[in-house]
Amino acid sequence: MxxxxxxxxxxxxxxxxxxxxxxxxxxxxxxxxxxxxxxxxxxxxxxxxxxxxxxxxxxxxxxxxxxxxxxxxxxxxxxxxxxxxxxxxxxxxxxxxxxxxxxxxxxxxxxxxDVAEPRPAASSIGRRAFVPIWRRPWMTISGATYGASLLAHLGIGLVDVGAEGAYPTVELADVARLEPDLVLVPSEPYVFGDDHVAELATALPGAAVERVDGQDLFWWGSRTPGALDRLAARLG
Incomplete structure (x- = not known):
């Protein structure tokens, strides 16, 4: 583009x-x-x-x-x-x-x-992720968000926390029962420290915990094509 x-x-x-x-x-x-x-x-x-x-x-x-x-x-x-x-x-x-x-x-x-929607991943949704965006209370993104759409282009779906709204509040114990494959910890809007990452890894032991660039995940526009490439390289 x-x-x-x-x-x-x-x-x-x-x-x-x-x-x-x-x-x-x-x-x-x-x-x-x-x-x-x-x-x-x-x-x-x-x-x-x-x-x-x-x-x-x-x-x-x-x-x-x-x-x-x-x-x-x-x-x-x-x-x-x-x-x-x-x-x-x-x-x-x-x-x-x-x-x-x-x-x-x-x-x-x-x-x-070439202002067009980038092509999604050739494969269908293969992994399911939990994306925390806040703590106290824990919050996440739903499928009705840009971040979810971006991840879907990479073949990554979201665990369904069964709550309404774009940014629902969740309990980690409930997320654990959904057995996500990935926990994607963005650098913003909340600044998660190493202790928070450790907390997530302990609460969700079956998931791989990965830090990702919050701007690539949530900032849209001219950044989008490059963000897809960077996230694909990070998570592929």
Whole structure:
């Protein structure tokens, strides 16, 4: 996947780390982002859940990029009420991630070659994983998330914890009864230490415990094709 640009047209404020990374890859003029976007050279306008709406309005951007999960409805409404053009993503799978790349490219006047869903693994789902994302309480991801879709492309399914919602709360004893083959411990959003990894290995003795890059697992967009390659190499 490659980007070719006539000069991007829009000054953009991005309140979504994945979109910020993708926009910069596209060569867009990102004039501000959140402190979670890991772009210290760009002006920050608060966090994803508490952006400085007044500061954003003062910047007079051509476009503000938000995400349904990352950002709050009240901030969206305040930005719209201020007369700003807003683009909202809603990514729950790999195909949706590629759709956002295309939407952002069109918004800034950039042509991207081969914006298509990467091919899934040739094999069917062969392993079942538990992916913790928080502790106290333990939380995981469900099949209705981008991370689950990414793993499915690698031939890895999720154990079914039988709970509703994208990020259900679980008990490790219940997960153990599901007999996962893998425990994939991401580097974010929770910072799991060696003691937590040991705790998971003890509670789920039949599973191989592997640390993985949380950004590769959860950040979508321009990162997606490379993330699939890196995770395949790590887990293959």
């Amino acid at each position: 490659t980007a070719a640009s006539s000069a991007p047209r829009s000054r953009i404020v991005s309140l979504v780390p994945s979109s910020t990374e993708t926009l910069l890859w596209l060569g867009a003029d990102v004039v501000a982002c959140t402190r979670f976007c890991e772009q210290p050279e760009i002006a920050h306008v608060g966090g994803t859940k508490n952006p400085d709406v007044a500061a954003i309005v003062e910047l007079a951007p051509d476009l503000v990029v938000l995400d349904r999960e990352e950002n709050r409805l009240e901030d969206h409404d305040a930005l719209v009420a201020a007369g700003l053009d807003v683009l909202v993503s809603d990514v729950t799978d790999v195909a949706g991630a590629m759709g956002v790349v295309d939407a952002l490219a069109r918004a800034v006047g950039v042509r991207v070659a």
